Amino acid sequence: MxxxxxxxxxxxxxxxxDRTIVIVDFAxxxxxxxxxxxxxxxxxxxxxxxxxxxxxxxxxxxYYGENYGPQESTATLLPWSKSILEKARMxxxxxxxxxxxxxxxxxxxxxxxxxxxxxVEMAVDLIRERDNYDSIFIFSGxxxxxxxLQYLHSQYGKEAYxxxxxxxxxxxxxDAKLAGTVKEVFYADDFEYRLSVQRRGTHR
Numbered sequence: 001m002x003x004x005x006x007x008x009x010x011x012x013x014x015x016x017x018d019r020t021i022v023i024v025d026f027a028x029x030x031x032x033x034x035x036x037x038x039x040x041x042x043x044x045x046x047x048x049x050x051x052x053x054x055x056x057x058x059x060x061x062x063y064y065g066e067n068y069g070p071q072e073s074t075a076t077l078l079p080w081s082k083s084i085l086e087k088a089r090m091x092x093x094x095x096x097x098x099x100x101x102x103x104x105x106x107x108x109x110x111x112x113x114x115x116x117x118x119x120v121e122m123a124v125d126l127i128r129e130r131d132n133y134d135s136i137f138i139f140s141g142x143x144x145x146x147x148x149l150q151y152l153h154s155q156y157g158k159e160a161y162x163x164x165x166x167x168x169x170x171x172x173x174x175d176a177k178l179a180g181t182v183k184e185v186f187y188a189d190d191f192e193y194r195l196s197v198q199r200r201g202t203h204r
Contacts, residue, residue, distance in 0.1 A: 023063065035166065036192070040195045043197075046091035046093065069102075123145065127148065135159045141162065150176060163187075
C-alpha cells in the first residue's frame with residue numbers, strides 16, 4: 001500500500017474506531033527491525049493506532065514480557081524494560097504483562113534462553129472482550145493466533161486485520177487470509193513513514 005491507499009483505508013475505518021480492539025505483541029513487533037532496518041516507535045505506533053481504535057483504552061492492548069534479569073529474586077525491572085512500559089503507559093495503552101523467564105541452556109553462549117509467551121493471554125482477552133468490538137487488529141505475524149481468529153470469525157463474525165513485517169508472518173496467517181478468516185494483511189514496511197522512530201516529527 002502507498003500513503004494514499006493507507007489514508008483512504010484509515011478514513012474508511014474511522015466510523016468503526018470505537019468498536020475495534022487492537023492487540024500489540026510488542027516482543028514480535030520489536031523483532032521486525034531485524035528485517036526492516038528500522039525500529040517501530042511506541043509513540044509512533046500509538047499515533048497510528050488512534051486512527052484504528054479510539055475512545056476505550058482497554059481495547060488498545062499492549063502485551064509485553066517484563067524483564068527483571070536472570071535472578072528470580074530480583075524485584076527491580078531492567079531499565080530498558082521499564083522504559084518500554086513507561087512509554088506504553090504514557091501513550092494510553094492497556095498493559096498486559098508477565099515476567100520473562102530465564103531458562104538454563106548449555107547451547108546458548110550466555111548459558112540461558114529468555115522465554116515469555118503471551119499468546120494465551122491474547123486469545124483469552126479476544127474471547128472475553130468479544131461483545132465490546134467488531135473488528136480486530138493484530139500487530140504480530142505470529143501464526144499461533146490464527147486459531148482464535150478463525151473461531152471469532154466463524155462464531156461471531158469478527159473481522160480481523162494483521163500487521164507484520166515481510167518475512168515475519170506465520171504460514172497460518174497467510175492461510176487464514178486466503179480462507180477469508182483474516183480480511184487483510186498489512187506490511188509494516190509500507191507504514192515506515194508513520195511508524196519509524198527515526199522519523200519522529202515528520203508524520204502526516
